[in-house]
Amino acid sequence: MADDLVESSLRPGTHTPTEPRRIMLVEDDDRNARLVSKRLTEAWPQVEIFRSRTLAEALSTLTERVECVLLDIHIDGETGGGRLEALRQIRAAMPELPIVVMVENEEHGGIALSAGAQEFLVARESDGLGIARVIRHSVQRGRAERFWRELAVLRFQNAETARVQRGLIPHLLIDDERVSTRSGYRPGNRRQVLGGDFFDVIQSSPSRLQIVLGDVSGHGPDEAALGVQLRIAWRTLVLANVPQKQRVPTLDRLVARERHAEHIYATIASVEVDLSTGQATVALAGHPPPMLAQAGAVRLLIEEPGGPPLGLDLPPRWALHKVELDSEWIMMLYSDGLYEGHVTARGSRLGIDGLLEIVSGDGVEAFWRSVPDDLLDHVEGLNDGPLEDDVALLAVRFSA
Numbered sequence: 001m002a003d004d005l006v007e008s009s010l011r012p013g014t015h016t017p018t019e020p021r022r023i024m025l026v027e028d029d030d031r032n033a034r035l036v037s038k039r040l041t042e043a044w045p046q047v048e049i050f051r052s053r054t055l056a057e058a059l060s061t062l063t064e065r066v067e068c069v070l071l072d073i074h075i076d077g078e079t080g081g082g083r084l085e086a087l088r089q090i091r092a093a094m095p096e097l098p099i100v101v102m103v104e105n106e107e108h109g110g111i112a113l114s115a116g117a118q119e120f121l122v123a124r125e126s127d128g129l130g131i132a133r134v135i136r137h138s139v140q141r142g143r144a145e146r147f148w149r150e151l152a153v154l155r156f157q158n159a160e161t162a163r164v165q166r167g168l169i170p171h172l173l174i175d176d177e178r179v180s181t182r183s184g185y186r187p188g189n190r191r192q193v194l195g196g197d198f199f200d201v202i203q204s205s206p207s208r209l210q211i212v213l214g215d216v217s218g219h220g221p222d223e224a225a226l227g228v229q230l231r232i233a234w235r236t237l238v239l240a241n242v243p244q245k246q247r248v249p250t251l252d253r254l255v256a257r258e259r260h261a262e263h264i265y266a267t268i269a270s271v272e273v274d275l276s277t278g279q280a281t282v283a284l285a286g287h288p289p290p291m292l293a294q295a296g297a298v299r300l301l302i303e304e305p306g307g308p309p310l311g312l313d314l315p316p317r318w319a320l321h322k323v324e325l326d327s328e329w330i331m332m333l334y335s336d337g338l339y340e341g342h343v344t345a346r347g348s349r350l351g352i353d354g355l356l357e358i359v360s361g362d363g364v365e366a367f368w369r370s371v372p373d374d375l376l377d378h379v380e381g382l383n384d385g386p387l388e389d390d391v392a393l394l395a396v397r398f399s400a
Contacts, residue, residue, distance in 0.1 A: 003316045020067035026058045026086065027072045032123075034104075036070070036131070041388040043128030055086045059093055068098045068135050072123070073112060084115045091116040096146060098138040102126070118142060156296035172201040172229065175273065179209060180397040184372025188219075188337060188389045196227035197265070197335050197392035202238050205302045207276040210238045213333035213394050214222075215287070216270035222260045229258055230266060244272050248283050248307070248318040255311030266310040269333050271301070273325065276399065280323040280331075285310050288336055288352060291359060293367050294329040300352070301331065327400040330368050332359070337389030338376075344384040355379070369393040 025032040025042075037049050052058035056067070069090055090099060101112040102123045104315040109120030121131060148184050152212070172181055181201055196216025204210050212234050216223045233254055237247045244394065247270060267286035274281070282290070282307025292301040307318035339355040342348065358378060359367045370378070372393040378387055 014174070019136055021046060022050065022065050022067050022147055023064065023070055023135060024046045024058060024066045024068070025070045026055070026090075027051065028053050029072075030065070032072065039126075039128035041128075042129050044132040048228060049130070055089060058086075061089065062090070062097050066094075066097065068100060069094075070102065070131070070135065070247075071098050071117075072076075072102045072110050073108070076123075087112060087115050087117055088267040093254070096142065096254075098135075098137055098142040100131075100138050105361045108209075120180070122241065129226065170200055170235075174201060174203045174209075176203055176209070176398055178275075182371045182393075182395045183395075184376065184393045186372075186376050186387070186390070186391050188387055195390035197390050198224035198227040198231040199237055199392055199394040200231050201335065201394070201396060202235060204241070206239050207274060209273040209275055209335065209396075209398075211271040211273070211331070211394070211396055212268060213287075213335075213392060214266055215335040216266045216390070217264055219390070220384065223264065225263070226255065226258055226266070229254065230268070234268075234270070244270065244281055244283060245318075245320055248285050248310070249316050252310040254284070256313060259262065259311055265312050268310060269306075273332070273398070278325040279325065280325055281319055282320075282321045282323060283307075285318055288334065288339070291332045291356065292323070292325075292329060293359075294326045295330075296364060297358065298367055300356065300366065309358045324397075328398065330364060330395060330397045332367075332371060332393065334394070335390065335392045337387055337391040338379060338393065340389055341379055341383035344380070350379065350382060361389045368397060 024035060025036060028292040033051055037051070040047060040049065050061070052061060061360065062069075071087060071090065073084060073087060087099060087101060088095070098118045099115055099116065101109070101120045102111055103109045103120050104124060107124065112120050118141065119134045121134055139149040174181070183199060184199060191325065196218065198216070199213040200211075202210045212231070214230055214234075216227045216230070230251055233245060233251060239248060242250070248268065251268065255264075259265075265286070268284075269287040269290055270283045271290060272281045280301070282302050284302075286309030287306060289303075289306070290301040292299055302321045304319070304321055307316070339350045339352050341350050343350050343354065356385075359370070359375065372395075375393070378392060
C-alpha cells in the first residue's frame with residue numbers, strides 16, 4: 001500500500017457528511033431542555049435533537065446514529081467532582097463520540113476538557129448560533145482527528161508491509177555475468193494483503209547456482225512471516241554448504257514447528273545448477289515444475305512428480321532429479337496462482353499445459369521479455385480480470 005493510495009482513500013470530505021445532524025441533549029431539567037432546544041432549532045432548523053433526562057437513559061439509548069452529545073454536567077443533581085461522572089461514563093461508552101459540555105463558568109469548562117469533553121459552553125452566555133457553532137466545530141475536529149489517527153495507523157502498517165516484502169524478495173547474490181534474472185510478484189485480486197510467496201537466487205560458488213521459489217498457503221502477516229523465515233532458512237542452509245538433499249527435510253520441519261495453524265503448509269521448488277557441467281538438480285515439494293527454454297523450445301524442466309508439501313508430517317519422499325542443460329537456457333519458477341486462473345472464453349482453468357502453450361508460442365526470446373508483466377497481463381486477460389491467488393515469478397537466464 002502506497003501512502004498516496006492510503007491518503008486518497010481517507011481524504012477528509014470524501015466519505016463523510018458535511019455537518020452533523022443528530023444531537024443527543026442530556027438534561028434533567030425540563031425548562032432548561034426546552035430553552036436549549038428552542039435556541040438550537042431556531043438557529044439550526046435541520047438539527048435532530050434526542051433528549052435524555054438521566055445518565056442511565058443516555059447510556060441506554062446512545063447509538064452510532066448520534067453524532068454529538070450536548071451534556072449539562074448538573075445531571076442527576078450531582079455536585080462537586082461527581083458532576084463529571086456522567087462525562088466520563090459517556091466517554092467510556094463511546095470513545096470516539098464528540099461531547100460538548102454546558103457549564104456554569106470558564107473554570108468548570110477547563111475541568112470538563114481535562115475529563116474528556118471536546119468543547120464547553122458557558123450556558124448563560126450561549127445563544128442558538130453559538131451552540132450550533134461549537135457543536136459543528138467539535139464534530140468536524142473529531143472527524144479530522146480520527147482521519148489522521150487512521151492514516152497514521154495505515155502508514156505504520158504500510159511500513160511493516162514493505163519491511164516484510166523486502167524479506168520475501170531479497171537482493172540476489174549473483175557474481176557471474178553470464179547469469180541474468182527477471183522477477184515479479186502480483187497479489188491476487190490486486191488486494192493489498194501480504195502473501196507468503198518468496199524466491200531467492202544465490203551463487204554459492206563460482207560453478208554453483210542455487211535457485212528457489214516457494215509459496216505458503218493462505219494470505220496475511222502470519223503467512224508472509226513464515227515465507228520470510230523459509231527464504232532466510234533456505235539461504236542459510238545454502239551458505240552453510242548443506243547438501244541439497246538435506247535442505248527440503250529441514251525446511252519441512254521448520255514449517256511444522258513455526259506455522260501458526262495446523263492447516264498451513266508450504267510448497268517449494270529448489271534447483272541447483274552446476275554451471276561448469278551444465279547439470280541441474282531439481283527438488284519439488286508440492287510445487288509445480290519449473291519451465292525450461294533452450295534450443296528454441298520451452299518445456300517442463302522435469303516430468304516426474306515431486307514430493308508432498310512442507311509441514312504436513314508426511315513421510316519424506318523428496319527425490320532429486322537430474323537434468324542436462326545446454327550452454328544457453330532460461331528457467332522460470334512460478335507459484336501455482338499463475339495457471340489456476342480461468343480461460344473465460346472456453347470456461348475452464350488455464351492449467352500448466354495452457355501456460356506452457358502461452359510461453360512457447362513466440363519463441364525463447366519473447367518468453368524472456370514477457371516475464372513478468374506481459375505474461376501476467378496475458379494470463380489476467382484470459383481470466384477477464386485479476387487472478388484469484390497471488391503469483392510470484394522468477395526467470396533465470398544463463399548464456400555462455
